[in-house]
Each structure stands twice: as structure tokens, then as C-alpha cells.
Amino acid sequence: MMRAKKGESFLKRYQFILFLLLYGCIFMTAGNRWNLYSEPISHLILQAKILLGKEEVQAAGPEEEQPEKYVFRAAFGDGKTAEMLGLYLDELEYDETVEADLENGPLEPGNMDAWFEEAFAKGLIDDVPELAETGYVETDVDDPFWVDEPWEPAAPTWGSVEETYFDDALFLGDSRVVGLRDYGKMNGHGTFYAEEGLSIYKLLSKKIVPVPGQRSKISVEEALGQTQYAKIYIMVGINELDVGTTERFKEAYQKTIERIRELQPNAKIIIQSIMMVSKRRSAKGDFVNNAKIQERNEAIKELADDVNVFYLNVNEAVMDEDGSLNAKYTGDGIHLKAQYVPVWTEYLKTHALIW
Amino acid sequence: MEFGSIEFLLYFLPVFFLFYAITPKRLKNVALLAGSYVFYAQGTLSHGLVLVISILVNYGVGRLLDQGEKPDASQQGDFGEKRDKKRELLFMVAVMGNLAVLCHFKIWAEAIPLGLSFYTFQVLGYLADVHYGEVRAERSLARFALYLGMFPKVCSGPITSYAELKDQLESREITIAKVQDGLRLFVLGLAFKTLLADRIGILWTEVEKTGYASVSWRYAWLGAFGYSLMLYFDFQGYSMMAIGLGKMTGFDLPENFNKPYLARSVREFYRRWHITMGTWFRKYVYFHLGGNRKGEGRTVLNLLVVWLLTGFWHGISPNFFMWGVFLWSLIVAERLIERIPIVKQLMLWPRLYLWFVIPISWMFFAITDVQDLQAYLMRMFGMGHGINVYYGDWLVCLKRHGAYLIAGVICATGVVETIFEKLRNKFLSNLILAILFWICVWKIMAAGSNPFAYVSF
Numbered sequence: 001m002m003r004a005k006k007g008e009s010f011l012k013r014y015q016f017i018l019f020l021l022l023y024g025c026i027f028m029t030a031g032n033r034w035n036l037y038s039e040p041i042s043h044l045i046l047q048a049k050i051l052l053g054k055e056e057v058q059a060a061g062p063e064e065e066q067p068e069k070y071v072f073r074a075a076f077g078d079g080k081t082a083e084m085l086g087l088y089l090d091e092l093e094y095d096e097t098v099e100a101d102l103e104n105g106p107l108e109p110g111n112m113d114a115w116f117e118e119a120f121a122k123g124l125i126d127d128v129p130e131l132a133e134t135g136y137v138e139t140d141v142d143d144p145f146w147v148d149e150p151w152e153p154a155a156p157t158w159g160s161v162e163e164t165y166f167d168d169a170l171f172l173g174d175s176r177v178v179g180l181r182d183y184g185k186m187n188g189h190g191t192f193y194a195e196e197g198l199s200i201y202k203l204l205s206k207k208i209v210p211v212p213g214q215r216s217k218i219s220v221e222e223a224l225g226q227t228q229y230a231k232i233y234i235m236v237g238i239n240e241l242d243v244g245t246t247e248r249f250k251e252a253y254q255k256t257i258e259r260i261r262e263l264q265p266n267a268k269i270i271i272q273s274i275m276m277v278s279k280r281r282s283a284k285g286d287f288v289n290n291a292k293i294q295e296r297n298e299a300i301k302e303l304a305d306d307v308n309v310f311y312l313n314v315n316e317a318v319m320d321e322d323g324s325l326n327a328k329y330t331g332d333g334i335h336l337k338a339q340y341v342p343v344w345t346e347y348l349k350t351h352a353l354i355w
Numbered sequence: 356m357e358f359g360s361i362e363f364l365l366y367f368l369p370v371f372f373l374f375y376a377i378t379p380k381r382l383k384n385v386a387l388l389a390g391s392y393v394f395y396a397q398g399t400l401s402h403g404l405v406l407v408i409s410i411l412v413n414y415g416v417g418r419l420l421d422q423g424e425k426p427d428a429s430q431q432g433d434f435g436e437k438r439d440k441k442r443e444l445l446f447m448v449a450v451m452g453n454l455a456v457l458c459h460f461k462i463w464a465e466a467i468p469l470g471l472s473f474y475t476f477q478v479l480g481y482l483a484d485v486h487y488g489e490v491r492a493e494r495s496l497a498r499f500a501l502y503l504g505m506f507p508k509v510c511s512g513p514i515t516s517y518a519e520l521k522d523q524l525e526s527r528e529i530t531i532a533k534v535q536d537g538l539r540l541f542v543l544g545l546a547f548k549t550l551l552a553d554r555i556g557i558l559w560t561e562v563e564k565t566g567y568a569s570v571s572w573r574y575a576w577l578g579a580f581g582y583s584l585m586l587y588f589d590f591q592g593y594s595m596m597a598i599g600l601g602k603m604t605g606f607d608l609p610e611n612f613n614k615p616y617l618a619r620s621v622r623e624f625y626r627r628w629h630i631t632m633g634t635w636f637r638k639y640v641y642f643h644l645g646g647n648r649k650g651e652g653r654t655v656l657n658l659l660v661v662w663l664l665t666g667f668w669h670g671i672s673p674n675f676f677m678w679g680v681f682l683w684s685l686i687v688a689e690r691l692i693e694r695i696p697i698v699k700q701l702m703l704w705p706r707l708y709l710w711f712v713i714p715i716s717w718m719f720f721a722i723t724d725v726q727d728l729q730a731y732l733m734r735m736f737g738m739g740h741g742i743n744v745y746y747g748d749w750l751v752c753l754k755r756h757g758a759y760l761i762a763g764v765i766c767a768t769g770v771v772e773t774i775f776e777k778l779r780n781k782f783l784s785n786l787i788l789a790i791l792f793w794i795c796v797w798k799i800m801a802a803g804s805n806p807f808a809y810v811s812f
Contacts, residue, residue, distance in 0.1 A: 036361075
């Protein structure tokens with residue numbers, strides 16, 4: 001076993017190891033990182049308990065009841081409306097026999113605002129519901145029946161544009177977007193708030209936006225409070241492939257989009273798919289692989305509502321027959337080479353949102 | 356598992372060594388074997404099987420090839436010859452078999468099992484040593500498995516001969532002083548890798564990103580220097596970690612680097628770079644072919660064979676062969692030039708020559724596509740068409756990486772290792788190294804992992 005020099009004190013003999021442990025404790029405490037040990041240990045203890053039959057295997061419990069703000073879309077003009085609204089009005093304790101008394105006549109798409117105002121004024125309903133611009137009625141009632149007939153508002157279309165289209169466009173993202181900025185040949189059109197290594201978790205908070213006339217930068221969140229954009233393109237995701245779960249990534253993405261919507265209510269947000277990596281890079285065997293990227297793309301695709309938030313699969317422009325990033329276009333397997341970035345720009349120009 | 360990962364540094368390292376420390380001496384090999392299994396098992400299952408099969412088969416072959424005591428005259432004759440022929444055949448088949456496995460993975464498979472190139476070479480050396488009677492075969496399967504698969508060196512060497520480890524496998528002394536010595540070396544290696552190699556490596560990824568044809572000549576040279584330093588600190592760092600871990604488990608593993616960038620010729624460089632590989636090639640290929648004892652022409656040919664094989668060991672694409680041939684041609688030229696007496700006295704010029712040719716040689720190594728390689732080399736010499744070149748790129752590069760390049764150059768002179776030795780186990784050096792360890796952990800957490808360059812070989 002371990003033999004020691006005679007007469008050496010414990011401190012001297014174990015000096016290096018003790019120093020390591022000391023600084024380790026400082027490091028873990030200062031950075032609040034003890035969970036690196038506490039989590040696996042408690043997990044192991046739990047597994048042991050289960051094995052010993054001392055604890056039931058807990059199924060994932062029901063999510064805490066969240067008051068759900070449920071949006072139903074009225075299907076106008078097909079007769080279902082009255083039935084749906086009838087149910088809704090029941091909630092408001094509306095007595096339909098008095099509908100005839102209203103000057104605004106029966107409830108119809110064109111007179112919803114006026115109708116509800118009048119009904120409220122006459123005490124027929126408790127509350128005037130919030131009518132969103134696009135004709136949705138927001139209600140607290142959770143009834144799946146109500147989305148049977150979704151109403152699709154006139155959807156924006158995708159078409160070809162000139163580069164001036166990007167004058168009121170904002171590009172947010174990581175090093176790939178930096179490449180778009182530097183080599184995309186946008187000729188000055190478009191604003192770019194992007195940085196190497198940026199992740200969805202830091203997208204809004206990191207101070208990456210330069211301010212003319214001052215040395216320190218501001219965060220994207222602050223910048224969004226100052227200038228309004230018509231289109232906001234986002235591409236992030238490659239840097240955080242090994243951080244957290246896809247679910248957590250999607251949640252963070254959703255929160256980010258919600259915050260951007262708050263700051264920029266009139267902007268259309270375009271989620272660009274996370275650009276794939278080359279086959280070779282994907283086969284390296286680390287956390288950067290196309291399967292993972294695909295999984296995350298599928299998750300963030302669900303965040304699009306095709307009304308204000310859209311999903312654009314830019315991979316179509318730069319992928320090979322198997323869906324990986326075309327090896328010809330890239331040097332390191334992750335970024336587009338300077339001479340091929342314009343391929344991406346071209347795709348953005350031919351797949352632009354027009355409304 | 357990677358040495359430079361959080362799971363290794365914060366989980367495996369403390370848990371294994373705690374476990375290893377309390378294990379009684381006669382069970383330490385078993386503990387190390389168990390630990391190595393856990394270490395290797397983190398990877399692909401099929402790759403693990405390859406290692407296990409390799410261990411089992413080669414153990415068996417080794418036992419069969421065992422020459423036993425030196426055969427005396429009475430064992431010669433018909434019976435002796437038949438046995439020898441059988442042994443010769445078995446040896447050939449075993450060597451071919453091991454090489455076939457190596458070639459299969461190198462040429463056709465998507466991913467190469469961790470450490471395959473390294474443990475295959477060690478096993479070939481072992482079989483040769485046993486077959487030619489230099490050493491007895493290992494009788495214990497556990498010790499043989501340890502020889503090939505012990506986690507300190509299974510991934511990327513150092514390539515250690517069986518003879519060097521034989522006695523240590525049987526019994527070795529483990530003192531707390533030695534453990535801490537090893538740990539300190541490990542931390543220094545970790546620092547080289549994490550704080551120097553990974554940081555300087557960013558320079559090269561930026562070059563790749565821009566495109567090989569899109570660099571100015573100054574930026575191209577900065578790229579070459581950056582890559583040269585990165586590769587050195589990456590592999591030297593790994594080797595120090597491996598040797599450190601070896602020390603911690605009680606093994607003395609051979610040195611792999613000896614300040615290569617202070618060499619005065621390419622020949623000398625490759626006696627200081629990846630020393631264990633050079634030794635292996637020298638013993639099992641060069642000397643077998645006759646070394647330099649069969650005349651000048653044959654020597655040149657032997658060197659060519661060695662360098663082609665070295666190239667192939669690193670990769671099968673044409674650039675690796677070009678790399679080997681390039682170095683070979685320099686070495687042949689040097690052999691002639693060194694005959695001029697005055698050359699041996701020069702101090703500065705040979706070094707300038709070295710720092711000129713070695714970075715160029717690394718470009719053959721770094722850039723796989725031959726078109727790209729050609730483009731880059733031409734850019735280095737200001738020739739060829741630059742595509743979309745930004746002529747201030749080298750200034751941006753210096754601003755971002757200049758400090759680290761300078762730090763790299765200073766460290767490449769070996770001054771760090773010297774200080775490390777002089778201050779060994781002094782209060783100050785323990786303090787600094789301990790902090791350094793946690794700085795590296797912090798960096799690794801922040802950056803995500805940067806696998807060793809040599810892991811893919």
C-alpha cells in the first residue's frame with residue numbers, strides 16, 4: 001500500500017492532492033456546481049432503492065395544472081360558428097333568447113366586435129372577450145371540440161424578392177449567421193446581430209450588439225426594444241447540441257420567440273432550420289451529428305404557427321442527396337466556405353415571406 | 356472516454372483512484388483491469404469487442420509462439436524444424452491477421468476503434484519479440500489484457516514494448532509520492548491540451564472555415580505555425596497525461612516527446628517527436644530491412660519504406676503518403692548535407708530550416724484533399740489565384756491569436772518542463788498546478804469537448 005517518508009507530516013505528504021481538493025471545493029461552491037455530484041448520487045440512491053424494492057417506480061406525474069389560455073379559431077361561414085360560439089356564450093351565461101334584441105343582429109364574423117360590445121352593454125354577457133386581430137377569440141375554456149374547424153386566415157406566401165427586401169430584416173444567430181453577414185454578399189441590406197458560439201439560451205441576453213459611439217455593446221433584447229423590424233430570421237442550435245435535452249432547447253426557443261413577439265408585435269419571425277453538418281463531420285461520433293440536429297429541427301418546427309412565426313428549411317439549399325451539408329460547400333464540415341455562402345443568400349431571396 | 360472530458364476528470368479519475376488506493380496489492384491488477392474496462396466500455400460496443408478479441412487471440416498466439424527456454428541442440432533436427440516451420444507460419448498468419456484488422460478499419464469502416472492503431476502495433480511488437488525469443492510470452496491473460504488495454508495508454512499510446520512493462524505488470528511500487536508526481540504531470544499535460552492546444556487550434560479552424568484558397572500568404576503561414584503548435588501541445592499534452600496516469604497506477608511509461616521544435620534537422624525532429632513510434636518503426640521495420648548496413652542505396656530505400664508505412668499508419672488518403680515522401684526526401688537530403696563538416700557546427704540556420712520545412716510538412720498532414728492542399732501551399736508562397744481573399748486577414752488573426760502563439764512558442768522550448776522539474780513538489784508549484792487543473796475543468800465545461808487530434812488514428 002502507500003508507504004510514506006518517515007517524519008513527513010500529513011499535510012506535506014498529501015500536499016498536492018489536498019490543494020486539488022481545496023480548490024475543487026472552492027470551484028464547485030463558487031460556481032454552484034455541486035449538482036454535478038449531488039444529482040448522479042441521488043439518482044444512484046434512487047435506483048438502489050428501487051432495486052431493493054423500497055420505492056415505487058414513479059411514473060412521470062401529471063404536469064402541474066396550468067391555467068390554459070385556449071385559442072379557438074372560429075370557422076366562419078359554415079354554420080359551425082354559431083354552435084361553437086353558443087358553447088362559448090354558455091360560459092358567459094348568455095341567454096340566446098335575447099339575441100333578437102340586439103341591434104347588431106346575429107353574431108357573425110363581420111360584427112363580432114360590435115356584437116360583443118352591445119351584448120355586454122346590455123348585460124347579456126359578463127365580459128367582452130378579447131378579439132385578436134386575426135379574428136381569434138381567446139377563452140379559458142379547455143374543450144378540444146372547439147378546434148375541430150380551424151379557421152385559416154389568409155396565409156402569407158413565399159416568393160422571390162430583391163435584396164432590398166432585407167432592409168427591414170434582422171438576422172439573429174451563431175457563427176453561421178456571422179458567415180452570412182461577412183460573405184453573404186447582401187450589399188449592406190439587412191441587420192445582423194450574430195456571434196460565434198451563440199446559443200438559444202444566450203440569444204437575447206448576451207451583449208453582442210455594437211452601439212455607434214460607445215465602447216460597450218448591448219444585448220439583443222435591448223436592441224429589439226429600440227428598432228422595429230418587419231422580419232426576424234433566427235438560426236441557432238449547433239452550439240448547444242450537447243447542452244440539455246431537445247425539450248429544454250425547444251422551451252428556451254419558445255420563450256425567446258415569445259419575448260421577441262412582445263418586443264416586436266408586428267414582425268414575422270422566421271425560424272431557420274439548424275443547418276446540418278457534413279456527413280464526415282456527423283460521423284465523427286461526438287455530440288455534433290445530423291440525427292441530433294434533425295431531432296431539434298423537428299422540435300422547433302412545431303413552434304411555427306404560420307401566422308406570425310414561420311419555419312424555413314434552409315437546409316434545402318445546401319444539402320446533398322442524403323440531407324447532410326454538401327461536402328463541397330464546407331471546409332470544416334460545419335460552416336459554409338466563403339465562396340458558397342451566397343447559395344444560402346439566394347435561397348433566402350427565393351423563399352421570402354410576402355404578405 | 357476522453358482524458359480531457361468532465362466525465363473523466365470529475366467522475367472516473369477520483370472514483371477509480373480511490374478504489375485503486377484501497378485495493379490490496381495483489382488485487383491491484385484486477386482493479387486496473389476493471390477500471391480500464393469501464394473506461395473503454397463508454398464507447399461503441401462493437402469496438403470494445405474488437406479489443407477483447409484482439410487480446411484473447413493474441414494472448415493465445417503468444418503462448419503458442421513462446422520459444423520457451425533457448426532450444427538446445429537435441430531439439431533440432433526434423434522434429435525441431437517442423438515445429439519451427441509451424442511457428443513461422445503461425446507468426447506470419449497472426450501478423451497478417453492483426454494488420455488485416457487494422458487495414459479493414461482504416462480503409463473501409465466509418466469509424467476506427469479507439470486505440471486500434473496503437474494497440475495493434477504493440478501487439479505486433481509483442482508477437483515479434485516472443486517469436487524471435489527476445490522475451491517469454493505472458494502467461495497471465497489478465498496481465499496481457501492489461502498490457503494492451505490499460506486505460507492510461509490504450510487510446511493513443513505511448514507505444515510500449517512488452518519487455519518494458521513485463522516486470523511492472525508483475526509487481527510495482529505505488530507510493531503516494533509517485534501518485535502525486537503522476538498527478539502533477541497529468542495536470543501539466545491537461546493544461547497543455549486545454550489551454551494551449553485547444554485555444555491555438557481555433558486559429559486553424561478559422562483557416563479551414565475561410566477556405567484554403569482564400570488566405571493571404573501571411574495568414575497561410577500563421578495557419579501553418581498555429582497548426583504545428585496545436586498538434587504538438589495536443590499530442591504532447593495527451594502523452595503527459597498518459598504517462599502521468601501510468602505513474603499513478605505504478606507504471607513507468609516511456610517518454611514520447613523531447614522538445615522536438617529545438618531539433619536541428621528533420622531526422623533529429625523525428626527522434627524527438629512521437630518517440631515511441633519512431634522506436635517501433637526503427638526496430639521492427641528499419642532494422643529488419645537492414646537499416647543502414649547494406650549500402651547507401653538500400654538505406655535510402657529502407658527509409659522510404661518506413662516513411663510510406665508511417666504515412667499509411669496515419670491515414671490512407673494520398674496526402675498522408677505525400678507527407679511521408681516529403682519528409683523522406685528531406686531526410687535523404689540531410690544525410691548527404693550532414694557529411695559537410697561545417698554543417699554540424701551550425702546552430703541557427705538548421706533551426707530556421709526546421710521551422711520552415713516542418714510547418715510545410717504538417718500541411719500535408721492537415722489538409723486531406725489534394726486540390727485544397729495544393730491551393731494552400733501555393734497561397735503560402737504567394738502563388739496561385741486567391742479566391743475572395745481579404746488582405747487584412749493576418750492582422751485579425753494576430754489580434755485574436757498572437758498572444759497564444761507567443762505563449763506556444765515559449766512553451767515549445769521546453770522551459771515549462773524544466774521549471775516543472777526544478778520546482779517539483781514545492782509548495783508554489785503544487786499550488787499553481789492545483790489551480791491550473793480547475794481552470795482547465797472550467798474551460799472544458801465552457802467550451803464543450805475538443806477531441807484529441809490523434810484519437811482518430
